[in-house]
Amino acid sequence: xxxPSTITRSLAFASMAVGAALAVALAATTAQAFDETKYPDWSxxxxxxxxxxxxxxxxxxxxxxxxxxxxxxxxxxxxxxxADQAQGGQGEDARFTCIPPxxxxxxxxxWPAELxxxxxxxYVNFENHMPRRIYTDGRSFPTDEEPSLxxxxxxxxxxxxxxxxxxxxxxxxxxxxxxxxFETTGLPMHKDNKTIVKERITLDKSNPDILLDEITxxxxxxxxxxxxxxxxxxxxxxxxxxxxxxxxxxxxGIGKENYMLSADGxxxxxxxxxxxxxxxxxxxx
Amino acid sequence: MLDRNAIAFVAMVxxxxxxxxxxxxxxxxxxxxxxxxxxxxxxxxxxFDPGKPWGPGQEAPLTPEYQAIxxxxxxxxxxxxxxxxxTYTCLSPGMPRVTNGYGQIEFVVTPDTTHVLVQHIHDDxxxxxxxxxxxxxxxxxxxxxxxxxxxxxxxxxxxxxxxxxxxxxxxxxAFDSxxxxxxxDNQTVVKERIFLDKSDRDLLHNQVTxxxxxxxxxxxxxxxxxxxxxxxxxxxxxxxxxxxxxxEIGKENYMLSADGxxxxxxxxxxxxxxxxxxxxxK
Numbered sequence: 281x282x283x284p285s286t287i288t289r290s291l292a293f294a295s296m297a298v299g300a301a302l303a304v305a306l307a308a309t310t311a312q313a314f315d316e317t318k319y320p321d322w323s324x325x326x327x328x329x330x331x332x333x334x335x336x337x338x339x340x341x342x343x344x345x346x347x348x349x350x351x352x353x354x355x356x357x358x359x360x361x362x363a364d365q366a367q368g369g370q371g372e373d374a375r376f377t378c379i380p381p382x383x384x385x386x387x388x389x390x391w392p393a394e395l396x397x398x399x400x401x402x403y404v405n406f407e408n409h410m411p412r413r414i415y416t417d418g419r420s421f422p423t424d425e426e427p428s429l430x431x432x433x434x435x436x437x438x439x440x441x442x443x444x445x446x447x448x449x450x451x452x453x454x455x456x457x458x459x460x461x462f463e464t465t466g467l468p469m470h471k472d473n474k475t476i477v478k479e480r481i482t483l484d485k486s487n488p489d490i491l492l493d494e495i496t497x498x499x500x501x502x503x504x505x506x507x508x509x510x511x512x513x514x515x516x517x518x519x520x521x522x523x524x525x526x527x528x529x530x531x532x533g534i535g536k537e538n539y540m541l542s543a544d545g546x547x548x549x550x551x552x553x554x555x556x557x558x559x560x561x562x563x564x565x
Numbered sequence: 566m567l568d569r570n571a572i573a574f575v576a577m578v579x580x581x582x583x584x585x586x587x588x589x590x591x592x593x594x595x596x597x598x599x600x601x602x603x604x605x606x607x608x609x610x611x612x613f614d615p616g617k618p619w620g621p622g623q624e625a626p627l628t629p630e631y632q633a634i635x636x637x638x639x640x641x642x643x644x645x646x647x648x649x650x651x652t653y654t655c656l657s658p659g660m661p662r663v664t665n666g667y668g669q670i671e672f673v674v675t676p677d678t679t680h681v682l683v684q685h686i687h688d689d690x691x692x693x694x695x696x697x698x699x700x701x702x703x704x705x706x707x708x709x710x711x712x713x714x715x716x717x718x719x720x721x722x723x724x725x726x727x728x729x730x731x732x733x734x735x736x737x738x739a740f741d742s743x744x745x746x747x748x749x750d751n752q753t754v755v756k757e758r759i760f761l762d763k764s765d766r767d768l769l770h771n772q773v774t775x776x777x778x779x780x781x782x783x784x785x786x787x788x789x790x791x792x793x794x795x796x797x798x799x800x801x802x803x804x805x806x807x808x809x810x811x812x813e814i815g816k817e818n819y820m821l822s823a824d825g826x827x828x829x830x831x832x833x834x835x836x837x838x839x840x841x842x843x844x845x846x847k
Binding site for chain 2: 526
């Protein structure tokens with residue numbers, strides 16, 4: 281049995297020790313700038329779920345089946361794009377030259393993606409394109425920045441269930457340029473590039489290996505904001521593959537025409553009765 | 566003097582405290598050097614060794630066979646060709662050329678991976694620092710597979726250097742735009758030592774050593790990058806394919822004129838074979 285004076289000394293020391301321990305913890309709080317446990321675990325590799333193709337609204341078929349709320353003008357442009365594609369052309373879809381799809385189409389995640397969360401930026405790294413940077417440092421939109429296909433994204437973390445941890449990333453993307461379409465069928469976006477994309481990214485409450493991205497696009501080619509929900513499935517055992525669109529790309533753009541390359545490297549028409557390229561600059565024809 | 570019970574109690578308190586700290590603070594970013602921000606190469610991005618002139622001035626230690634390839638490449642470039650530099654079709658320059666710093670660079674440090682984001686096509690690197698070993702089966706790539714190790718070289722309790730080794734390449738790759746070749750066997754090994762300057766924390770060094778069968782010895786160069794003062798820098802979207810006026814048809818490279826017509830890139834270059842076009846047969 282302990283002597284009372286020993287107990288007193290022990291408690292006194294224990295109090296001091298607790299204080300010291302708390303000081304250590306506090307010091308750790310100060311020293312350690314990033315508390316990742318405040319953020320959701322979105323690590324791993326994210327891909328389209330099996331069975332989901334590359335359409336914009338994953339619940340509807342590609343093309344006309346999307347029932348996109350296009351204005352009459354842009355519905356006509358879309359129909360022309362479909363007609364051109366039926367003849368072997370590319371229509372409104374400019375991706376054959378390997379330019380990035382831009383926002384919001386990049387979020388179809390045709391190829392795998394990764395989300396890297398830091399306090400001031402969330403990076404969306406794609407296997408085949410430069411990353412998106414979603415700024416979460418409280419900044420406002422710049423007034424004079426060069427527009428881009430990916431646009432400028434500002435996000436805000438939300439703790440929607442009040443459990444002390446962020447669970448939802450709300451993002452707004454502006455400052456876009458073209459050409460961009462919603463999907464490979466050439467479903468068009470307005471050429472004024474005044475698109476605004478709002479996203480709400482969160483894990484599925486019933487399955488933490490499913491990430492949901494509710495994407496609302498506001499664009500002057502549309503009669504109303506168009507909201508779709510994308511699902512991505514997490515893979516925890518994965519490899520990253522280098523995906524170079526330009527490597528082995530059989531599409532050749534010359535002027536406003538697109539051609540194809542044959543297996544033996546010769547230029548071929550992409551459409552029936554397509555005229556060959558103008559070779560006026562060559563002496564030997 | 567403290568008795569054993571008091572020590573045990575203190576140990577328990579500290580253990581509980583440290584456990585909760587460990588749980589709450591999954592990683593301590595202050596252990597790592599501050600590499601945040603936007604980095605631009607010092608000395609121009611066109612040369613592998615920024616301390617020497619472009620092309621032959623690099624004095625690359627090439628074997629006679631690869632020196633001959635390099636010379637032929639320079640002649641091809643002199644008459645409008647691309648020689649052994651394949652990037653005009655928007656292929657990734659790959660490693661080690663990506664260290665030349667032709668695009669804005671960002672380092673995103675996490676415990677398991679350091680991401681090197683390069684604003685150009687898709688040249689982003691992942692340097693794995695999770696202690697993994699070389700995988701048995703890796704699909705070769707232009708950028709290769711990079712494994713890194715953080716080092717606390719001055720033993721002050723904080724990492725200050727990232728040592729990286731990169732293997733598993735494919736080609737074609739060249740050291741820089743002059744077409745200094747790497748061996749076609751793609752057995753390249755690149756070792757890097759990345760660290761902040763001790764007296765200037767906005768200066769980053771990368772000591773790059775390339776071992777390659779096109780070289781007579783390992784080739785080491787020191788690259789330096791300057792941190793942009795703007796902590797909210799502008800990241801330029803560089804899409805090589807956008808407005809790329811180079812066109813490759815078969816093994817020939819052509820150019821597009823301002824009005825979108827095909828042009829030769831060298832004197833007397835033959836026009837492309839149009840045998841697959843109906844109208845060309847008329």
